[in-house]
Amino acid sequence: MIVPPEDHDEIDSLQVNSMNTSFSIAISNDFNMDWKETIISFLHYIEREFSRFRRNNELSRLNEAKRNSILTVSPILFDLLKKAEEYRVITEGRFSPYLLTQLEVHGYKQSFPFEIAQDIETIPRYENEYQPLLLKEGCQVIKKTNQKIDFGGIAKGYAVEAISKWLQTHTSSSYGIVDGGGDMSMWSKGDKTWAIGIMDPFDEDKEIGSFSIRNGGVATSNTIYRSWMQGGTKKHHILDGRNGMPAVSDIVQATVVTEHCLDAEVSAKLLFMDDEKSVKSILSKINRKFSYILVKTNQKIEIGGSRKNEL
Template identity: 45%
Template sequence: MDTLSLNIMNTNFYIEISGQRNVNWQEKVEQWLCYVAKEWSRFEQNNELDTLNQLKIGETLQLSADLYDCLKLADEYYMLTNQLFSPYLKYDLERHGYNQSFPFKEAARTSIQIDQTDGKPLLFLNEQRVLKMDDQQVDLGGFAKGYVVEKIAQWLQHEVAPEYGIVDGGGDMKMWSSGEKVWTIGIAHPSKNNEEMHYIKMRNGAIATSNRVFRSWRQDGKAKHHLLNGQTGEVIDSAILQTTVVTNSLCVAEVATKLCFLLHEADFQQWFDKQKLPCACFIVKEDGNSYWLKGGEQIDVS
């Protein structure tokens, strides 16, 4: 067994794999995480994401392969969810006070005012180029973390440790096992530190969790959090406190955790049925009630 632990992007990363055949895997993973933290952060100036966001309407830019791939995938889910999930919410997050890295508890009001679009803010061209279509700006947020975790897991599984492994990015996980290795994953309590609400046993799959507590603050005396409705740019008002989604792809799980807050249960299940994706979602309400919701094809959780 081999492991790696580090804190980057305000996230505790933990990786555990079977006996490996690539002695430099920790260094390669750390270098890539440092690259993503620097170039994909909306809080950094003059990085690749900032260069993209500073484009004027009608201008094009050639992106790096990974950022292009991540953003194009996020845009596909933007369309598949009828814009409920959106990577184009940077201005709205800043308008609500999320214009600095956590931790913070209070945020000043900003004067940002933008119009929501009915079209695609970016057009994806050949050779990793994008065309700016309107004034919306990109924040990849949790989707980027899920993408990064999944890419690391895919590389480790195919090039380093095919027997088993797990990549955990602050509770968003991708795991694999080709034999008898079974992972036992705890679902954290949304408001009680170091307390688990439920446990999942699985060999292969992905888990993502979103809640309204971890990244929350107050603006002009009003409670705000980082989960926004992609169609309106407003903070989601929901009786749900936390959602944990188990499925095959961590990028899908990241999107699905947001849909749980936005859709009625029947609509959520219908969305997964349409995508023909296996899914199980553990929902925690404000009143303390919790339950499993299955969507699409069944996935084995115990």
């Protein structure tokens, strides 16, 4: 995120480490309200209850429940499950939250950074089920699957979007930005424009370019940082929900710009999974307005989207 120096006195900001990433939040300082403790508490709650690396939290209790169990969950977990299931359906299974077992079999059993998986490579058994969960009124969930849930990036995107909406509603700030490790939501009620830099995936200290935006969502997925060796095979964290295997692509980084952060978060991962025509068709079902910036293994950059000259 790039903020013009002359704006520093007008901005109230917060930085929080949560969910294995750094959250940076900045809003216009034209009101009198203590908003920071609410945001910190919310982020810690999301991390505590929905991290797959923690035990005895709400996500683990759902994952450990037997098939055909009926559970009453918190409104936030219910909303997360509902959104994740909607994305699974609209992407025809490319996106899926039901990939925890597959991630672990591929060697992703610990938080990053790590370089070598502890377990040897095996072939994961994967059940691509038609309707894994039934979501009922009153935050009731009927578990119809043996697959386990990992929210991964969608939990971070969900948190970014929820914080952005809350700040716009409760602080009356005229502009602001929420950045959760590259998942961003920004708004402006006037002429404020945010300049967003795009990291070079081959050198994190450099940028390959930037773009300007007033309102919308941005997300970036990268197969270099969250990658590891398992036996003699290089693995990464972006799994194709149709087969439970790491996506095969000549793309190493995808950045998506659209109207909502959560849409961008899911869309960025899809760009690793299919040819351009197929992916653009699915992305247009998620949000008809989108742009993307791709970095290939040969370091070439490709820009595209739903319209020409999107950025």
